[in-house]
Amino acid sequence: MCWTFRIFLNLLFQIVSLFFDNCVSIDYILLRINFAILFVLFLLSLLTIFKAPTSKLWLVQVVVGEYSIIFIGITLLVLLFDVYSLIEIVFGIFAIVLYFSPIVKAYLIARKLPNDLEKAFGKKSQLKFVPFSIFKLLKTIPEVRYRTFTYVTYDEFSLKLDYYNTNVKGKRPCVIVIHGGSWIHGDSQQLSELNSYLSLNGYNVAAINYRLAPKWKYPSAIEDTSAALKYLRDHTDELNIDIENFVLVGRSAGGQIAALSGYTLKDMGIKGVIDFYGPVDMIWGYMTPTNPLVSDSHETLVTYLGGDYNEMPERYASSSPIECVNEQTIPTLMIHGRIDALVFDEHARRLAKKLTIHQVRNYFLEIPWGTHGLDYHLNSPSGQLSTYSIQYFLNIITN
Numbered sequence: 001m002c003w004t005f006r007i008f009l010n011l012l013f014q015i016v017s018l019f020f021d022n023c024v025s026i027d028y029i030l031l032r033i034n035f036a037i038l039f040v041l042f043l044l045s046l047l048t049i050f051k052a053p054t055s056k057l058w059l060v061q062v063v064v065g066e067y068s069i070i071f072i073g074i075t076l077l078v079l080l081f082d083v084y085s086l087i088e089i090v091f092g093i094f095a096i097v098l099y100f101s102p103i104v105k106a107y108l109i110a111r112k113l114p115n116d117l118e119k120a121f122g123k124k125s126q127l128k129f130v131p132f133s134i135f136k137l138l139k140t141i142p143e144v145r146y147r148t149f150t151y152v153t154y155d156e157f158s159l160k161l162d163y164y165n166t167n168v169k170g171k172r173p174c175v176i177v178i179h180g181g182s183w184i185h186g187d188s189q190q191l192s193e194l195n196s197y198l199s200l201n202g203y204n205v206a207a208i209n210y211r212l213a214p215k216w217k218y219p220s221a222i223e224d225t226s227a228a229l230k231y232l233r234d235h236t237d238e239l240n241i242d243i244e245n246f247v248l249v250g251r252s253a254g255g256q257i258a259a260l261s262g263y264t265l266k267d268m269g270i271k272g273v274i275d276f277y278g279p280v281d282m283i284w285g286y287m288t289p290t291n292p293l294v295s296d297s298h299e300t301l302v303t304y305l306g307g308d309y310n311e312m313p314e315r316y317a318s319s320s321p322i323e324c325v326n327e328q329t330i331p332t333l334m335i336h337g338r339i340d341a342l343v344f345d346e347h348a349r350r351l352a353k354k355l356t357i358h359q360v361r362n363y364f365l366e367i368p369w370g371t372h373g374l375d376y377h378l379n380s381p382s383g384q385l386s387t388y389s390i391q392y393f394l395n396i397i398t399n
Contacts, residue, residue, distance in 0.1 A: 034078060035088055041075050042091040045098035048369045051341040054293045058341055062373045066380030068099040069137050075099065102369040106132045106381035113365075113385065117392045120363035121331065125395045131388040136379045144196040151208070151231035152224065161208040161228055162188045163239065164199035173245035173271075173398040174232060177207040178225065178261075180252025180276075182295070183304040184213045191251065193378050197387065203394060204241055206232055210257070217306045218319050225261040229268045244269045245398040249390075251276040252343060252372065253304075259321035259351075263329055272331045272397040274390055277372055279343050280351045282320040283309065294341045325354045331361040333393045335386045337370025365389050 044064050052058035064071060079092040110132035118124050146162045153159075166172050175198055179190040188207040195205045210224035225248070233243045246269045250258025255278015262273035279285045282301060286309045290297040301316075302308055309316050317323050332355055336348040345366060352364040367374055367382045374382035 034081065035085070035091075037078050038075070038088050038091045038095070041071065041078065042095045044071065045095040048098045048101050049339070051291075051339045052294060052371065053291065053341075055295065058294055058371060061339075061371045062376055064099075065102055065369045065371060066374065066377050066382055068102050068381070069134075072096055072099045102381045103134060103137075105368050106385055107134075109367075109385055110388075113388065114392070117363055117389060121361050121393070121396045123396050125392045127388070127392060127395065129388070132381065132384045136384060137381070139379045141193045141197050141378055142200065144199045146195070146205075146207075149231070149235075152227035154211075159209050159211070159224060159227070160188070161206045161231075162192075162195070164195050164205040164207075165240065166199045166202050166204050168202040171236070171240050171242040172202060172204050173247065173394065174204040174206060174239075174241045175247045175249055175394070176225070176228060176232075176258075177205060178210070178221075178248065178250040178254035178257045179207070180250070180254045181212075182300045183218075183221065183253040184300075186212075186253075191373075191375060194249075194375065194387070194390075197378055198390075198394075201391060203398075204239065213304045218304055218315070221257045222261050222264070225257060226265055226268070229265065229270075233269065242269075242398075244271075246270045247272045247274065247394060247398065249274040249276070250278055251375070252278060254278065256280060256282070256319070256321060259332070260319065260324065262332075263321055263324040270330060272333070272393060274333045274393065275335070275348065275351070276375060276386070277336045277340055277343050277345075278321075278347065280321040280347045282316045283313070284350065285343075285347065286316060288344065288346070290344070291341060297342075322351050322354055325351070325358055325360065327358050327360070329355065329358060329360045331393070331397050333389060334362065334364045335367070335375070335389065336364070337367045337372065337374045337382070339369065340372045340374075342372040363389070363393075 047061040047064045052061045075092055075095050113131045144164050146164045148160050148162055150158045151161050177195060179186040179188060188209045195207050198205050208228045211220040232241055236243050248258035248262045255275040259273050259275050259280050262270050285297060286301055305315050305319060334348040334352055336345040338345050348364050352362055355362040370382045375386050377383050378387050
């Protein structure tokens with residue numbers, strides 16, 4: 001195939017040379033093309049170890065980190081096609097090593113993950129699958145049909161939730177999923193693969209919409225989460241829900257909503273919180289802004305909370321889940337990427353530390369190559385580790 005392509009290019013350049021006296025050689029052109037491709041692949045591989053410098057590269061970083069096995073194949077193909085210089089070989093090998101790093105690191109984390117989770121939550125899970133398998137990397141999760149219900153009506157409009165009813169008979173725990181989007185956009189269908197997965201594994205799932213900033217500011221989303229809980233509790237027979245076994249899952253901004261709701265809404269049957277890369281310390285987040293080329297965290301917080309920290313410090317404190325932690329706080333699972341440029345993983349680290357000080361069961365799954373949206377594909381390296389941890393957590397706290 002490679003030589004057929006070269007013959008075709010040679011023929012093309014011979015035809016062109018009939019019209020141009022100084023036509024460059026085919027070998028020279030191929031050298032430049034090969035070098036350019038390998039150099040780009042090398043630059044992309046750096047996104048497995050460094051934070052993305054811009055918002056567009058952050059999106060690329062999600063793909064590179066979680067589909068690195070595809071980039072390994074592309075790099076190998078380019079190397080096998082034709083190599084003209086040592087520097088090309090160096091770029092290619094270095095890129096392959098970095099693309100392999102998420103897979104290798106996932107395997108190493110997976111080896112100790114069950115014991116770490118058992119130590120954190122004090123009980124051994126009965127899960128029958130391993131935390132990570134290279135053979136699952138490109139597999140997809142079957143979609144589960146859902147029903148849509150209106151769970152609350154305000155003067156202006158109504159809010160809906162998507163309900164995934166598990167096929168397991170009897171009243172089952174319910175996982176409430178709260179989407180991200182900087183509190184200003186997003187909806188209940190965001191990263192819905194997890195909803196189907198949990199439904200297939202014996203859990204009812206309610207993915208909710210909530211009122212968005214800037215029109216509706218904090219604490220509107222907390223009030224909406226409370227309204228969703230009330231609706232689900234009022235329809236327990238129809239929806240086959242065990243009302244003493246709710247778990248809140250939130251991504252990014254949804255992580256803040258889930259944690260704050262879980263820590264403050266009492267007598268609602270909430271057993272645990274799962275925080276995916278959420279900003280749980282709003283004061284620290286304001287004091288430690290992100291790179292504005294990726295995300296303007298100052299503007300985002302001001303939009304959501306309605307003002308600057310210096311104008312309303314009490315509002316920043318009351319919206320921070322970390323400020324609500326005490327000895328009665330419910331168990332928490334935190335999942336965050338070390339190279340997340342939108343919400344720094346220090347949020348999860350600080351929350352884990354405070355939970356531990358107050359002797360609250362918790363676990364912080366830190367993904368070394370992970371960034372914002374690391375759970376985009378559930379069978380990616382990050383996806384497999386996080387999904388195993390979630391199922392372990394649910395299995396322990398809802399039984």
